Amino acid sequence: MRRPFLLGLLALPLLAGCAMPGGEASQEPVHVVFFTEDSAALDEAAQAVVADAARKAQADASLPVRVMGFADPDGGRAYNRALSAARAEHVANSLRDQGVPAARISVAPRGPVPFEMMPLESRRVEIVLGAPAPAR
Template sequence: MTHLVKATLLCTVLGLGLAGCSSMRPDRFDNVTDLNQAGGAGAAGTVSDPSSPAYFQQSVGDRVLFAVDQSTLSYEAQAVLDGQVRWLQSNPSYQVRIEGHADEQGTREYNLALGARRATAVRDYLVSKGIPQGRLTTISYGKERPIEICSEEACYAKNRRAVTVLTGGVGM
């Protein structure tokens, strides 16, 4: 009889342990994209207002991605930046901070320099399309502010980016 009770208790404990392991834990990095927003508050305004920072972020696109160890703009990145140029020309009261980022591979120093080259590439492209350089600043965060933390190429790719952050204007 005691053997049956012990076996039942053991099965119950193991079952609860497995059930606890199979449940999904909340992603502790769900809100990490807020690091890319001015003051961490997110974009102001509504997506339906074409002159709002929220519209810029969601509809125009606030980031471009880069290949491994590269700061060259792809055709896809140039298309996003062309949309940013049109929006910035229509909304001249906004100032811009371009944040360069890298994935976690490599040293801190290397990734800070790479992030700076990426931010500079975006700034230079915007300037070449007519945005006054005085409206633009750049900063590199290197690998210090990842969108995702993992050791897979899909995550690394999201972290190799430059983000255009609106830092002033009507809706800020």
Template structure:
């Protein structure tokens, strides 16, 4: 193979990385993990969603990963705030297991959501990529 061809082939991975630098991390879809009532346990489908978010975060060197936990309207406000924080914390721990550095992960338990939302939709964690 010609020497110039080898040089160009060696650059292909770098060119692919440069293409990702021009993408906006905020354009990545919000990933949502759902939970059972009064639970902060991640099942297999939830783990796949978190892994997808970790892979997306890996495509950007300086992206911040915001993890927002929510709870349904059943139970008291203090209980739901704590549950939403636990859900967010469990998702953030799994993100770190999948390679997202801890300093790039920010969690917030938002507590209860309004009654106008279906119960299963309220028991969730949202994973959003954002520029710092």
């Protein structure tokens, strides 16, 4: 069952500044792109979010851009890890296409997240401006 997109919009303030898997907390500006189940395609709403993030990233050339992909836990860990990577890569490619230099973008597929959030909120990519890539 699909939830209305409005529900996803209501979750945006809840996701900004939330604890991420692995214990890191985000205090940087976060743009959240939501996806439908089993998809990495950017719909119109997603394209608008990415365009806004690209404009803000271009306005301050010193900002690193971290793109983190997530998926819900349905379908198996390996499948969802690949899906979260595909989602993050699609968003990163769209940022590059809109003029954000590739050297400033780091991509981090996070894989499936538990259903602590509703499935719609689990199927997302977060674009974090000003956050360096975590050390490996």
